[in-house]
Amino acid sequence: MLTFVGLGLFDRTDISEKGLRCIRDADHVFLECYTSLLIGSSREELEEYYGKPVQPLYREDVEQHPDELLRLAEKESVAFLCAGDPMVSTTHADLRLRAGARGIRTAIIHGASISSAVCGLSGLQNYRFGKSCSLPFPQKNWFPTTPFEVVAKNLAQNLHTIVYLDIQNERYMTVPEAVALLDQMAARNGTTIPLYVGIARAGSDTPIVRAGTGSTLASAEFGPPLHILIVPAGLHDMEREYLEMFAGL
Known part of the structure; x- marks a missing residue:
């Protein structure tokens, strides 16, 4: 068994x-x-x-x-x-x-999943999420762009995106690192990502949830791992109110 x-x-x-x-x-x-x-x-x-x-x-x-x-x-x-x-x-x-x-x-x-926890922490409605993606650390001579392609397709359909952040041995990607990578990919494609939501330590007694532009989150302190990132599409009124109240939008 x-x-x-x-x-x-x-x-x-x-x-x-x-x-x-x-x-x-x-x-x-x-x-x-x-x-x-x-x-x-x-x-x-x-x-x-x-x-x-x-x-x-x-x-x-x-x-x-x-x-x-x-x-x-x-x-x-x-x-x-x-x-x-x-x-x-x-x-x-x-x-x-x-x-x-x-x-x-x-x-x-079954156990509680980050894919549902992000909805409760961010207030973003679960039926509005499109395909998720994973964001790996770039390596020498390798800078994957698939995550941005997933985000761009979701945004074109007005769908939110969960971006899972890389774990390598004792190295954990942070929200600011992830935002910097996605902003770099967006710039290469002549566009910008208008809004991010970063979450740290979901399930703990002291999770951190912050919403803002790339420049805002790139300089924000999220503390210890694990982190996860969301790229929201256009916000419903309740989603916006939730982010304003609980994520500092």
Whole structure:
């Protein structure tokens, strides 16, 4: 049995009772560590909370070498843990398909997802979001422009965009860094992005939500990770009022 367990947004206490019971009953517990993180709890704190060891998994382990995990799931109960929700912003459909092809029973225990949390924190209505995108750190001789292309297409259809910010080892992209990159892409295309909403530490007791122009957010202090960015389209009256009251627009 392989159960995908969503851990929620920020720390060990975000998990559902159902998810916690599954982990404590599991024979083996694995933690996916590359698409997102519970920034408010270390792996050691999770192990203490669950009362059992947690084995970290990285992209290569899950996408290229999942055989050991699947072998265990053929005869024992395996909990596969993910920050957020396993099948939303941190999708693991491929792993579930591989398990199904081997005749392994699977289940999903959902957790709070950043894709829905941003709506509550920003007041932007969920049905007005278009395709999301990920913004990676540029590398030498590589400056991807796909994120701007996604944003531009959404804006043309009057749709908001969630921009997921890159995580690389111990390096976490910040809202100001992301804004600077998107503004640079926009300038290369002879245009500007009129408004951004930056969010930091969603799910914590002290999240930060700020709305403004690129120049405003590029100099704003958002504090520790994790950060996420939204590019809003034209605002409904209630969306604007919400951002004015809760995000300093």
